[in-house]
Amino acid sequence: MDVLYFAWVRERIGIPKERIETEAATVSELVDELRSREARYAAAFADLSALRVAVDQELSDFDATLSGAREVAFFPPMTGG
Amino acid sequence: MRIVVQDAPFDFGEEAERFAAGRSDVGAIVTFSGIVRGDGDLDVMEIEHYPGMTEKALEQIAGEAKERWSLGDVLVIHRYGPLRPGEKIMMVATAAPHRKDAFEAAEYLMDYLKSRAPFWKKERAGEDASWVAAKDEDEAALDRW
Structure with a gap:
């Protein structure tokens, strides 16, 4: 699936997007997998209360299932307007 | 309904x-525009967004307002990229x-697109750059709806 990062999450991880082969069943499992990869991921995902997640471009939460998901995005709380 | x-x-x-x-089907039109406030020595406000999701989220918010x-009609225009103080953001x-x-619908649209549409603002002043943090009051503003 495609994993996208925005704003400071993108800066901390260092890339805007990557393709990941994963068996993760939920967003939380995907986060655990990413955290264990490298320090920059662990830093970006250190505090989940500071993060929001979208699954297939719909706002979601960390317990959400990933079955059939094509795109997951992580970003800080939004500041539009 | 037009979303840009x-x-x-x-x-x-x-x-x-x-x-x-x-x-001639309506008797009232309300417009609101948000502009880049030149706080301190702000040079540039950079707006990042999530192409694809942004349009969907705005359509959903406008659809809920309708x-x-x-409502006879709704218009939402939101810019991204680097903007200077005084420029219109949306x-x-x-x-x-x-x-x-x-x-009421205009206020609802503003409250929701502030914290439910995937935009992020970064402020640049000289050598300094910082992401604008979401405010608790913006989240709390949704409770009244």
Whole structure:
């Protein structure tokens, strides 16, 4: 699936997007997998209360299932307007 | 309903005029525009967004407003990219038979697109750059709806 990062999450991880082969069943499992990869991921995902997640471009939460998901995005709380 | 996400500037007067033109089905039009406030020594406000999701989220928010209030039409324009103090970031316009619906729907649109549309702002002042943090009061503003 495609994993996208925005704003400071993108800066901390260092890339805007990557393709990941994963068996993760939920967003939380995907986060655990990413955290264990490298320090920059662990830093970006250190505090989940500071993060929001979208699954297939719909706002979601960390317990959400990933079955059939094509795109997951992580970003800080939004500041539009 | 018209939703526009663009990097180019827009002409607020022209957009408002076009939105209002030829309508006899409504009695009230409310427009709002947000501009880059030149706080301190702000040079540039960079707006990042999530192409694809942004349009969907705005359409969903505008669609909910149309279900909730009696609206003839809704317009949302939101820019992204680098903007300088004084530049217009976005505008909303609502048309309704009566002003109460037009005002309330415009406020609803603003409250929701502030914290539910995937935009992020970064402020640059000289060598300093910082992401604008979401405010608790913006989240709390959704409770009234």
